[in-house]
Amino acid sequence: MDYDIFSRYYDALTRDVDYASRAEYLAGLFIKYDKMPSLLLDVGCGTGGFSVEFAKKGVEVIGADPSYGMLTAAGEKARKHGVDILFLNQSGQELDLYGTVDGVISCLDTVNHITDKRSLQSFFNRISLFLEPSRLFIFDVNTLYKQKEVLGDNTFVFDTDEVYCVWQNSFDKKAGVTDIFLDFFEKNNNGYLRSCEEFSERVYSREELEAMLNKAGFKLITVLDDGKKTAPSKTSQRNIYVARK
Numbered sequence: 606m607d608y609d610i611f612s613r614y615y616d617a618l619t620r621d622v623d624y625a626s627r628a629e630y631l632a633g634l635f636i637k638y639d640k641m642p643s644l645l646l647d648v649g650c651g652t653g654g655f656s657v658e659f660a661k662k663g664v665e666v667i668g669a670d671p672s673y674g675m676l677t678a679a680g681e682k683a684r685k686h687g688v689d690i691l692f693l694n695q696s697g698q699e700l701d702l703y704g705t706v707d708g709v710i711s712c713l714d715t716v717n718h719i720t721d722k723r724s725l726q727s728f729f730n731r732i733s734l735f736l737e738p739s740r741l742f743i744f745d746v747n748t749l750y751k752q753k754e755v756l757g758d759n760t761f762v763f764d765t766d767e768v769y770c771v772w773q774n775s776f777d778k779k780a781g782v783t784d785i786f787l788d789f790f791e792k793n794n795n796g797y798l799r800s801c802e803e804f805s806e807r808v809y810s811r812e813e814l815e816a817m818l819n820k821a822g823f824k825l826i827t828v829l830d831d832g833k834k835t836a837p838s839k840t841s842q843r844n845i846y847v848a849r850k
Contacts, residue, residue, distance in 0.1 A: 610802045612674030614789055615652050617767040622713070628658035630832055631710055631743055634847055638826055639741045642708025648697045648732060649715030653679025653690065659710075660688035667706065671696040698724050700731035707737045711744035717806040720782055722817075725809070729821035733850055742823060742848045745831065751842035752776060752808045756783050767791070781808040814846065823848040 647656045650668030660666045683690045719725045761772040769790040790797040831843035
């Protein structure tokens with residue numbers, strides 16, 4: 606799954622994501638539990654929203670993503686904002702850096718998109734390998750509540766100036782996996798051009814994630830409700846995990 610079709614429309618479909626405020630929240634977590642990184646790794650950086658915001662704060666950033674399309678958009682975004690970011694075409698599971706970093710983030714469902722537990726363990730292992738001792742790894746995950754009650758077996762329609770998108774979900778409660786099917790319709794001279802993308806997200810419990818983090822050499826410091834300083838509730842849609850190597 607390379608998300609190269611999705612990458613063409615990703616920013617248009619996620620305009621409600623306030624990267625600046627979310628990056629400020631993550632920066633606050635770094636400062637509270639450690640300190641602001643000087644060299645930050647953004648794993649699953651997508652179109653570079655978080656990478657750009659941290660670079661604007663004066664942090665040196667490496668963005669890694671397995672999708673060429675996402676990285677192309679990220680590079681254009683970085684140039685537009687006048688920041689210099691090293692983007693690598695790598696998945697977290699196959700991460701291979703030249704040296705270590707002193708902070709890692711992985712945002713907006715990157716962990717959920719890794720539906721195989723062995724692959725997710727490799728993801729945590731590789732991040733641990735390239736993170737300096739005692740430094741922080743901060744990531745988010747969609748919750749069971751969101752997968753079941755919000756995404757579920759629902760269909761959503763997005764109508765933007767750039768694209769018309771039909772987003773269909775199919776939730777397997779037993780497996781904890783949501784299969785997502787996207788149909789894009791983009792206007793052209795002959796009417797509409799249709800393209801499709803499909804991928805899956807898996808829900809992980811705190812216990813599963815903590816066990817995998819421990820195996821990779823991390824200690825879980827806290828789990829927070831998304832964007833808040835408090836513990837998650839039963840209706841939290843996204844949780845923030847803060848772990849120290």
